[in-house]
Amino acid sequence: MTVRMPRMSRRTVLAGLGAVPLSTAVKMPAIAQSGDIPIGMVLPFSGPTGPYGPDMKKAADLMVAKINDAGGILGGRKLKLFIENSESSATVGVAATKKLLEVNKVELVGGFWGSPVALASKPIILAANKVQMLSCAANAVTEGETKGLIYRFQAKSTQWGPAGAKVVTQIGAKKAVVLAQQNPFVVAMIEPFKKEMAARGGQVTDVVMYNPDQPSYRAEVEKAFGGEPDAVFCLSLLTDFVSIAREAYRGGFKSKIVALSIGADAEGKFLEAAGAEVGEGIHHLQPAPPLDSPSYANFVKEMGAPAGTVFLFAGNAYDQICTTALAMEHAKSQEAAVWAKSMRAIGNGPGEPVDDVIEALKMVRAGKAINFNGAGCTCDFDDEGNTINRAFYVQVIKGGKNQGIGTVT
């Protein structure tokens, strides 16, 4: 029997040499150093909610860098942010949450976009006594047992319905049809919408439901628009709304479309996908970030976007980092169960209104009472941990551009 030694061929050597530049990309394991405070986020980077992940990550990274550059918190300790991809799937989200909690030992699991991921991760986070922060999820997450550890930075789904009804009636529509995706976040908007329509003398003549990820929405569009209602309230997310808007345009239907900005804007992605002609005249609404505040203007600048850009979920990610840092500083502890109790003290007031987090941190250290206002919301929370004071910002698509036409409350 002969033993064959592996021989290094010229090709192997070349391949090895070629890999050398890559090795510079290998960095030390990102395990938090002893003084660092680990925090985590589960964000969607792929799947139907994938479009929101990158901007949220950018905003969160920005904020962490800003706080750390200004000297960190709790006497000079740095925040260390770990981000995991939920792939818009509950199973993946649970594994990601487990990894953050067990491997990275995070005090906060934030980000959460989408009800299935948030609902499936909730029991794990609560069992570990850590804080869960939500960007967009159904009412059910903050219902039931929360141990005071769950905070919602976005309007509850039931709040969207009445705001939609106000927009529909403001544009002069009396007869409306609801066209909605089977999705827990969206379904909860329908009943409040109907109620508000009735209160305003309008009428909802039909509710058409459809399943997500259909190859075509022609049948549903024809059913919803076919009766020629004055307006169709489209409760859709980005991918399905692009197809629906195209289908309605192709069919030549005259009913006005009122939609959610998470479908009809999605940070500019709707117009990119559907084009100006299809988009023309579509009204859409979303919970308003505090557009006129200097902190929001500053945030838009930091994100490198043109002034006036409406960021929704990126602002929420930004706020989640800010409030976490402030609450930790206020409670003088990185222990989640302890600083969670400080969330209302720094966000709800009474105290001096402040919107710059570095300034706010200084004031907290000086023992002053503050009322922090963020880039995505005013960061005021009710007893269940839901954000309050939500106004909705309404826009209309004209000539391939979103034009703000005011807010409804």
Add this chain to the structure above:
Amino acid sequence: MSAYLTTIAILVCEAALIGLALNLQWGLAGLVNFGVVGFVAVGAYATALLSPLVGWLPAMLIAAALSALLSGGLALLSIRLEENYLAIVTIGFGEVVRLVLLNEDWLTKGALGIADISRPFSELGVASGNDIAFLLFSIALVGLSFLLLEGLARAPFGRAIRAIRDDPTVSSALGKPVLALRVRAFAIGGAIMGLAGALHAFYLTYIDPSQFTPIVTAYAFMAVIAGGRGSNIGLLLGAGSIMALLEGTRFLKDFISIIDGTQLSALRLALIGVGIILLLIFRPQGLVSEPKRFERDVFPRANERTP
């Protein structure tokens, strides 16, 4: 860290159960089942809905029985069809299940899903103790299923379905009841998929239709292909390595700065695809090849005997 490993181990157990079942249906009996996820979902929902009423163990057994019944029925409906048509019917079944779960709110709570499913052994206390008990239970379940399926594969039943897979006409001419054997193989596989679903529901304690997408089926096929079609031991290796790749790549971005979360999710699937392609090129029979596949495996000296 250990609790995270427990999570991975439980997910591997679930993948292994699904893979073992598919290995019986497709690996041994040659019945393509693209509706794997449908049976898993039926098992999960039946368990979630029944366990508050009858307790967790009976609920699991009923879930397995229901899943077996459905798969047996589906097999009866379509089994006379050629292989490809069975594949189409099973794809359809998977979709139908998902749509029923999504739209029959009165039973399944629709898109909202079912939350707060109580997990067995939760009375052992929170966090790690309960997780480890559940892991042991999952491993026991995989072990039992493995023994059962390995026993079946070695029994006359196993030989008969392998013969049917390779040539139904010949088997039929030898007096084997082709239809009955196929239905049985499909139903047993269905039952084990139902058990996997039950495990999923118990572990996540929250289920909704978005967890049961065709990617579950794809992973099961990957595990069978990687492990070696027809080999149960190979399947365990295959399921383990697919999950290890999927979860292991999660750590890549902590080590390599040029990869961020956005690229990573695409990269993970691509890596698995490349892995499977390489495996099929260099080891087409999978990690472990099917035992006793050829005449020479059974009669090592067969060639010497021939004149």
